[in-house]
Amino acid sequence: MNILLQATTPVPRDIPLPLPLPEPLLVVLLVISFLAHIIFVNLMLGGSVLTLWAQIKGLKDKEYDTLAYEIAKTITVNKSLAVVLGVAPLLSINALYTVYFYSANALTGLMWISIIPLVTIAFLLTYLHKYTWHKLENNKPLHISIIAAAVLVFLFIPLIFLTNINLMLFPEKWGTVRGFMSALTLPNVFPRYLHFLCASLAVTGLFLFWYVGRKRYPFENYFHTLTRYDVKKKVYSLAFAMSLFQFMIGPVVLLTLPSKGVKWNLIVVILSGAAIALPAMYWMWKAITGPPELIDRHYRKVIAAMTITVLLMGSGRHVYRANALAPHKKLMAARTAEFESISAEARRNPPADDAPPVSNTTAGKGGRGAAVFQANCSACHRQDQQLVGPPVTEMVSIYHDNEQGLKSWIKAPGKKRPGYPQMPGFPQLSDADLNELTGYILSIK
Amino acid sequence: MDFPMFHLDWLNDRFLIAMIAIIHVFINHGLAVGFIPYITWLEQKGVSMAGAAQITDPAWDDMVYRKMKVAFIITTTLGAMTGVGIWFSAALISPASIGSLIRVFYFAWFVEWLTFVTEVVLIMIYFLTWKNAGRTLKAKLRHIRFGWFLSLFSWITMVIIVSILGFMMDPGNWNQHHSLLNGFTNPIYLPQLFFRTPAAMVLGGIFGMLLTTIFTSRGTAVRTTALKSAARWILAWAPVALVAACIYYRAMPEAMRFNMSTAVGTMEFAQYYQLLSYIIPGAVSLVVIISIWALLRPRSIRFAFVLAPCLAAFGFLGIFERVREFIRKPYIIGGYMYSNLLREEDYPLYKRDGILKYATYTGVVEITPANRLAAGRDVFMLSCSRCHTTNGINSIVEVFERVYGAGKPLDENSIEAYIPNMHNGRTYMPPFPGNTQELKALAAYIRQLQLTGEPLGGAQTEGVTVNPLNSMDAAVELMKKNESDEK
Numbered sequence: 001m002n003i004l005l006q007a008t009t010p011v012p013r014d015i016p017l018p019l020p021l022p023e024p025l026l027v028v029l030l031v032i033s034f035l036a037h038i039i040f041v042n043l044m045l046g047g048s049v050l051t052l053w054a055q056i057k058g059l060k061d062k063e064y065d066t067l068a069y070e071i072a073k074t075i076t077v078n079k080s081l082a083v084v085l086g087v088a089p090l091l092s093i094n095a096l097y098t099v100y101f102y103s104a105n106a107l108t109g110l111m112w113i114s115i116i117p118l119v120t121i122a123f124l125l126t127y128l129h130k131y132t133w134h135k136l137e138n139n140k141p142l143h144i145s146i147i148a149a150a151v152l153v154f155l156f157i158p159l160i161f162l163t164n165i166n167l168m169l170f171p172e173k174w175g176t177v178r179g180f181m182s183a184l185t186l187p188n189v190f191p192r193y194l195h196f197l198c199a200s201l202a203v204t205g206l207f208l209f210w211y212v213g214r215k216r217y218p219f220e221n222y223f224h225t226l227t228r229y230d231v232k233k234k235v236y237s238l239a240f241a242m243s244l245f246q247f248m249i250g251p252v253v254l255l256t257l258p259s260k261g262v263k264w265n266l267i268v269v270i271l272s273g274a275a276i277a278l279p280a281m282y283w284m285w286k287a288i289t290g291p292p293e294l295i296d297r298h299y300r301k302v303i304a305a306m307t308i309t310v311l312l313m314g315s316g317r318h319v320y321r322a323n324a325l326a327p328h329k330k331l332m333a334a335r336t337a338e339f340e341s342i343s344a345e346a347r348r349n350p351p352a353d354d355a356p357p358v359s360n361t362t363a364g365k366g367g368r369g370a371a372v373f374q375a376n377c378s379a380c381h382r383q384d385q386q387l388v389g390p391p392v393t394e395m396v397s398i399y400h401d402n403e404q405g406l407k408s409w410i411k412a413p414g415k416k417r418p419g420y421p422q423m424p425g426f427p428q429l430s431d432a433d434l435n436e437l438t439g440y441i442l443s444i445k
Numbered sequence: 446m447d448f449p450m451f452h453l454d455w456l457n458d459r460f461l462i463a464m465i466a467i468i469h470v471f472i473n474h475g476l477a478v479g480f481i482p483y484i485t486w487l488e489q490k491g492v493s494m495a496g497a498a499q500i501t502d503p504a505w506d507d508m509v510y511r512k513m514k515v516a517f518i519i520t521t522t523l524g525a526m527t528g529v530g531i532w533f534s535a536a537l538i539s540p541a542s543i544g545s546l547i548r549v550f551y552f553a554w555f556v557e558w559l560t561f562v563t564e565v566v567l568i569m570i571y572f573l574t575w576k577n578a579g580r581t582l583k584a585k586l587r588h589i590r591f592g593w594f595l596s597l598f599s600w601i602t603m604v605i606i607v608s609i610l611g612f613m614m615d616p617g618n619w620n621q622h623h624s625l626l627n628g629f630t631n632p633i634y635l636p637q638l639f640f641r642t643p644a645a646m647v648l649g650g651i652f653g654m655l656l657t658t659i660f661t662s663r664g665t666a667v668r669t670t671a672l673k674s675a676a677r678w679i680l681a682w683a684p685v686a687l688v689a690a691c692i693y694y695r696a697m698p699e700a701m702r703f704n705m706s707t708a709v710g711t712m713e714f715a716q717y718y719q720l721l722s723y724i725i726p727g728a729v730s731l732v733v734i735i736s737i738w739a740l741l742r743p744r745s746i747r748f749a750f751v752l753a754p755c756l757a758a759f760g761f762l763g764i765f766e767r768v769r770e771f772i773r774k775p776y777i778i779g780g781y782m783y784s785n786l787l788r789e790e791d792y793p794l795y796k797r798d799g800i801l802k803y804a805t806y807t808g809v810v811e812i813t814p815a816n817r818l819a820a821g822r823d824v825f826m827l828s829c830s831r832c833h834t835t836n837g838i839n840s841i842v843e844v845f846e847r848v849y850g851a852g853k854p855l856d857e858n859s860i861e862a863y864i865p866n867m868h869n870g871r872t873y874m875p876p877f878p879g880n881t882q883e884l885k886a887l888a889a890y891i892r893q894l895q896l897t898g899e900p901l902g903g904a905q906t907e908g909v910t911v912n913p914l915n916s917m918d919a920a921v922e923l924m925k926k927n928e929s930d931e932k
Contacts, residue, residue, distance in 0.1 A: 006916065006917040006918045006921070007911075007913060007916050007917075007918050008911050008916065009911065009916060009917035010805050010806065010909070010911040010912075010915060010916060010917075011805075011915055011916065011917050011919070011920035012447035012448070012805040012915065013446075013447045013805070014447075015541065015544045015545050015548055017545055017548040017549065018548065019548065020547070020548055020549065020550075020551030020552060021551065021552075076521075077569060077573070080521045080525065080565055080569060081565075081566075083525045083526065083529060083565075084525065084558075084561060084562045084565045085562070086529065087528075087529065087532070087558045087561065087562075088555070088558055090529075090532060091547060091551065091554055091555065091558065094536065094543070094544065094547050095547045095548060095551055098540070098544040098547070098548075099447065099448070099544075102448050102536055102537075102540035102543075102544060103448055103449055103540075105451075105533075105536060105537055105540075106448055106449040106450065106451040106537055106540065106903075106904045106905065107449050107904055107905065107908065107909070108905065109451040109537050109903065109904065109905030110905045110906070112533065112537065112905075113461070113530075113533055113534060113537060115533065116465070116526050116527070116529065116530035116533060116534075117526075119526055120522050120523050120526040120527075123521070123522040123526070124518070124522050124523075127518050127522070171917075172917075174449065174909060174911075175908070175909060175910070175911045176908070177908055178906070178907065178908040179905060179906050179908070180905075328917075330924075331917065331920035331921070331923075331924060332920075334920060334923050334924050334927060335915070335920050335923060338923060339803065342794060343790065343791045343793075343794045346791075346793040346794035346797050346798075347790060347793050347794070349793075350793040350796070350797075351793065351796050351797040374866075375866050375869045376866060376869045378862055378866065379859065379862040379863035379866050379867075380848075380859070380862075380863070387859060387862075388848065388849050388850075388859060419850070420850070421847065421848055421849055421850045421851075422847075424848075424871070428872055
């Protein structure tokens with residue numbers, strides 16, 4: 001790490017409580033639940049992009065408009081699953097990387113919290129789009145604009161997440177980042193973003209291949225010129241092309257990663273992931289170029305291989321994170337321990353002026369009353385000079401033979417003097433304290 | 446202290462959380478817990494009203510379906526996102542407390558998440574299979590049974606959420622037990638649950654009545670029957686809600702005593718508490734009146750007439766949520782962490798050495814006359830900014846002016862005298878954490894704010910300045926020292 005940066009790299013204290021589960025278990029939960037979440041995010045994003053594309057193409061060819069409608073129906077379900085499945089990885093990353101994740105969130109806070117309204121709007125737009133399909137039949141430009149707006153939001157949201165996930169890895173940047181835009185421009189955000197977009201389209205292609213190919217799916221009721229084979233071939237080709245593209249973007253992502261987390265374990269995991277995708281690519285190629293009746297032949301194997309690839313890539317992502325943060329975590333642990341011991345020491349020897357709470361004081365009668373006065377009243381009342389409220393001498397002159405009246409005033413003050421603010425009431429004082437207090441006040445001459 | 450401070454200087458940080466949470470509770474109670482049983486009941490009614498040759502009354506079924514569609518769309522968009530939003534906003538504003546709670550209650554939240562996933566999946570199945578289920582009587586009856594099952598399930602989700610709210614309010618025990626069971630043993634738990642159930646039903650019914658006025662045309666038979674059904678539903682639940690509200694109302698002061706180590710009762714709480722005694726009968730009688738009216742003269746009911754009681758019913762719930770919040774201050778985790786995100790047990794240290802020294806992000810460590818105002822700003826950020834803004838909602842200048850007279854110049858000495866004692870008179874606030882120098886700096890800063898009105902940007906716009914005592918350099922030195930100590 002750059003020596004010059006060390007002065008501006010914070011080492012905060014960690015939450016001084018043990019992790020809820022053994023760390024490896026949390027890591028497994030994080031990686032797996034994150035992948036489940038991201039798959040549905042992929043389907044939501046890829047689905048809406050494809051819907052937009054098909055609907056535009058559908059302006060000329062009605063069949064594509066139908067295809068768009070069929071894809072659109074899947075978005076609203078997938079988006080709901082994407083959201084609920086997001087909570088588990090959120091919990092896990094919060095537990096495992098509390099300081100890192102929350103710091104990145106705060107530093108990009110406005111954009112981070114904007115995720116909530118933005119995604120809500122995009123979701124509402126997808127419903128609007130789906131449920132006005134027939135109503136807006138004759139106003140396609142408007143109808144297409146609705147889904148286009150949703151796509152724009154869906155395309156933007158991953159950037160916010162990636163910016164955060166990226167920023168959390170680099171405490172050395174926290175001191176220099178000023179808001180979302182500056183965090184966005186850190187290296188590596190955009191290559192990862194492209195990587196994610198391609199993955200979304202590839203995953204959606206594989207999903208649609210299954211979706212339109214299901215036996216129960218009444219394809220022929222919806223489509224007249226397009227055949228199942230046509231659609232399957234198209235989405236398979238999409239998946240293939242996007243996977244091919246990943247082989248080009250992947251190395252760029254790896255090369256633009258700051259070197260601090262790149263170690264052999266990372267390279268091995270990532271390369272194995274890529275290697276396992278190779279046979280899948282081969283099977284897809286065979287299916288696309290082969291005869292129509294054999295297009296389904298290797299589908300299961302393709303899915304199995306791609307699943308392993310995704311698992312390995314997801315793990316690689318974690319390995320990088322663990323590598324990159326390991327030294328900082330150690331420093332953080334040392335600081336946390338040091339702070340805990342200083343704090344414990346200060347607890348044992350509290351500072352002199354930090355008098356024990358009033359109710360514990362057992363000093364003489366006047367002493368206790370004086371302490372109550374000091375704690376509650378002295379901010380506004382002095383003995384013989386006006387501060388916020390009247391001086392104590394004035395109180396004495398009003399209440400010297402009416403202790404009960406003084407007590408009721410203290411519990412629920414009225415409004416008397418023009419030009420003075422309202423005095424707050426003290427209903428929380430115990431009867432004993434109140435007795436001591438009024439005794440003390442009235443003893444002042 | 447250890448996290449960059451996100452801060453909304455106009456809106457107020459707590460306000461952001463409250464806004465998102467209240468929307469979520471409204472949707473959860475009014476459109477799920479209370480609404481789904483109401484819809485299922487109506488769906489069932491459609492089947493019993495159908496002619497001999499029909500499975501269900503089609504016009505009726507369509508009307509019920511459209512109501513459910515509204516609830517479905519809102520719960521799966523705004524409802525789901527505000528649920529996530531509570532996490533997002535709470536973590537932004539109170540990272541230390543959420544971080545601590547997750548460490549302890551991870552498992553409880555994980556279980557809650559599982560129920561949440563199940564609920565969403567069930568709602569999707571219920572709504573998306575509605576039309577297909579209408580093909581055969583058997584399928585329709587199965588669909589209705591599924592609706593009842595879903596109703597039960599949403600209710601269970603609420604049971605869990607209420608207990609989580611409960612344990613967040615429970616003080617001393619947190620340190621010893623660290624268990625979700627605390628939430629269930631809190632004296633406010635059962636009254637709260639008992640209150641929320643019928644309140645949700647009433648909300649569901651009144652919202653349903655409102656939708657009826659939108660989805661049916663005046664004078665039709667469907668509309669008349671639907672209005673009357675909603676009225677019956679509300680009239681059945683409103684008395685329960687009233688009784689439950691009274692029980693809850695009476696349990697609150699005790700919960701307050703139970704939950705605060707300090708004595709009962711701040712003025713604010715008393716004020717809201719008093720307000721409740723008007724709002725409870727007010728809101729309940731409004732919904733009862735509109736329901737009786739709907740029973741007697743369904744034809745004259747219009748959208749605008751239902752809107753007012755509907756808003757009143759939601760407002761009713763909102764005020765209850767507000768009062769509940771008071772029970773939690775000044776702690777964010779009872780007995781362990783104050784709302785300013787500082788642990789109670791670290792206070793002796795902060796009082797001795799000051800808070801700035803231990804803050805990860807601050808531009809000032811040693812206070813000098815030259816950097817006093819900057820120091821005061823950082824002290825404000827660390828100890829007051831979770832609840833106060835500089836110029837916006839609950840602004841620090843305004844609250845001091847209220848104490849010392851609006852528009853009058855604030856006196857630094859008085860501020861200095863006030864702050865160390867503020868937690869005594871104002872028990873909803875945590876004690877001031879810092880040392881005397883920091884107190885003086887804070888007073889000077891507040892006075893300066895009154896004069897200049899300068900805003901205070903949070904870490905999301907201004908970034909952070911790393912405290913050199915807590916930088917990597919310092920940590921490296923510490924590591925070296927630890928290592929040589931070991932030898």
